[in-house]
Amino acid sequence: MGGHGYSGWWGAIGGPKHRGIVSYQLSPYEMKANAHLISKGTHNFFRRTSAQLGYILPAVFLFWGVTHFGKKRHEFINSKAGHAAGHSH
Secondary structure, eight states, X not given: OOOOOOOOSTTOOOSOOOSSOOXXXXXXXXOOTTTTTXXXXXXXXXXXXXXXXXXXXXXXXXXXXXXXXXXXXXXXXXSHHXXXXXXXX
C-alpha cells in the first residue's frame, strides 16, 4: 500500500493520473428519465401489464382458491357441524 498521504475525496482524487482507465459520462441532455412519462408512460404501462396477465392471473386465482378453501375448511372444522362430523382441532 502506497501511503502517499491524503489524495482527495472519492471522485476528486488529486493524485497522479492513472493510465489505462477509461471513464464514460452521459450528457445531461441524454439523461431525461421522465421525458415522456405522462404521454407514453401510461400507454406502455397498460400494454406491458396486459402482456403479462396470462402469466400472473393463473397464479392469483390459484392462490385465491387455496386461501378460500382453507378458510372455509377452517370454519367448518371449528363449527358445530364439523365437530359432529368427527373432525377435531
